[in-house]
Amino acid sequence: MIYERRALQRRLNELRGVIGDILVDGLAQRLNRAGKDRVAAMWETVVLHALSKCGNLANEVELASGRRPDIRLATPDLRITADVTAISDEGLDNDNPYHELGELVGRAKDKMGLPLGGLDLRIRSRHEKTKRGTRTVLLLPPRGKLQSFVHGTVVPQLRKQIEAGEKVLRVEIDDEDIGIDITIDPRKTPYNSYSFAAYDVPKIKDRNPLYNALKAKADQLRGADGITGVIVGDGDCTALSGRSGNWDEVTADQIIDEFFRQYSSVDFVLLLSVRETEQGGLVPIPPVRQNTARMRVREGSSATAQLDTLFRSMMEQLPKPGRSPVNGALRAREDDYDLGHHGGYSMSRSKVRIGLREFTEIMAGLRTLADNGAKNVEAARKLPQRPNNMQGYILRNLMDGRLPSSINVIKTGEDDNDDWVEIQFGEIDPAIAPLR
Known part of the structure; x- marks a missing residue:
């Protein structure tokens, strides 16, 4: 996830005294269950905790409509009813399964005894124009037919080229429905590369993941006080990330304004994300990650200044992000x-430092230093291993008679x-070294 588990645990602990054990237990169960809802539970946890420091917070208070929004907050200046949601481009990814195609081709390549990596996958696209705008669709087989496509179309062409002694393998498919160029060059191992048009950039104001999420929450808040x-x-949503700058893109602000035009039950929208700033230099340095917020308030609202003050205070209570939204998802x-x-x-001259978890796993026999911290130890051991400098350092100390x-x-x-x-x-310990 975006935030570290220790930070989430402290917030769960502190929320127990605010919203009660039953609701916190529900959040913990969602956070412990792998899947996309885990990200939604993470955002709900950190937002509820942060707002609990800013006013009198209640969770899932029933409205007259029977709905139970996530937030009811009272401050000296405001009374707020709000819902928390998380959005991603998963639906668009499902419609454009480039990653699954790459994995299937990669597995087929491995079964044919080709070296690791060296795959270059290029996917064509088409632009579907409607009265409301244009959307980009990758020219791929449907998700349910990917496996049969790879085994029935791609693999036979690759085998034929291998049998003919070709050094670089190429498969090109170009028709109305599928446009794919596959190149496998063993000299470019162990890396793979994908190339395709950006299909997740929003181009229609009311047909995109952000608008859909806001629309789903509009009925939840109808008739709420304050x-x-x-x-x-x-x-992991492009509409929130700011990653694109296409001329025909609609911005998050334009999407929200269109939502305000169509629905009157919502007064503000707050967008939360994480920005990464790469640090240059010859030595690799982890990127700087920072929580970000963008607020949009319905035109004519008298609460803009108070909301701005509230959410600035809320942001100060959020944890430090450990991953970007795409990696967290x-x-x-x-x-x-x-x-x-x-x-x-x-x-250093007489000290070594290693992660506590890796140290404990080594002591438990689950890995060795020679595994170089690999997550999948068994898979890593099948690949060529590079020497571990710390293992050599410890061995030299031992051979010198130092324990x-x-x-600490x-x-x-x-x-x-x-x-x-x-x-x-x-x-030097004489127990394992010559006497002097």
Whole structure:
């Protein structure tokens, strides 16, 4: 997920005294279940916790309509009823399954004994024009027919070229429904590359994931007291990311204004996301990640200034992001835990430092230093292994007759998902070295 589990756990703990055990238990169950709803539960948890620091918060209070919005907040200046939701481009991804096609071609290539990587997949597209705008669709087989397409069309052409002794394999399919160029060049291993048009850039104001999510919440808030709004968390959605700058793109502000025009039951929309800023330099440095918010208030509202003050205070309570929305959404679909400091270490004249989780897994026999922190140890051991410098350093100390003189755990904070173990090596020990 975007935020680290330790940070989420503290917020769950503190919410128990605000909204009660039953509601918090429900959030915890959703956070523990792999899938896209995990991202929605994450945003709901951090928003509820942050707003609980800004006023008197209640959760799922029943309205006269029988609906139970996520937020009822009272401050000296405001009374707010709001819902929290997370949006992604998953529906568009399902309609344009380029990733699944790449995986199927990759597996078929591996079964034919070709080297790892070297796949270049280029996908053509068409632009479907309607009265309301234009949408981009990749020229791919339907998701349900991908496997039969690969095995019945792609694989036979690849086998024929292999039998003919071709060094670089190429498959080109170009008709009204499918437009694919596949190149497999063993000299370019171990990397794969995909190329296709951006199909997830919104171009129609009221037909896109952001508008659909807002529309779904409009009825939930109808008839609610006070200021009403929708807080939208980024679950990997281009409309929120600002990644595109196409001339024919409709912006998030334009989408929200169109929503306000069609629905009067919502007074504000708050968009939450995370921005990454890459740090240049010769030495790789992790990107800087920062929580971001963009608010849109219905024209003529008298509460704009108060809402701005409230949400600025709310943002100060959010955790430090550990991943971008796209990577957080991918990790949310995995059924195990994220790696910690696996593969990371530091060495000095007499000390080494390694992640606590990796250290414990080594002690438990689940991995060795030679695995270099790989998540899938069994798969990594089938590939060529590079030497592990820390293992060599420890071996040299041992051969010199030096044993650890102290082992200390160095704690990190809630915005990290691992601690460190620092091992100090002592003087030469005559128990394992020649007497002097």
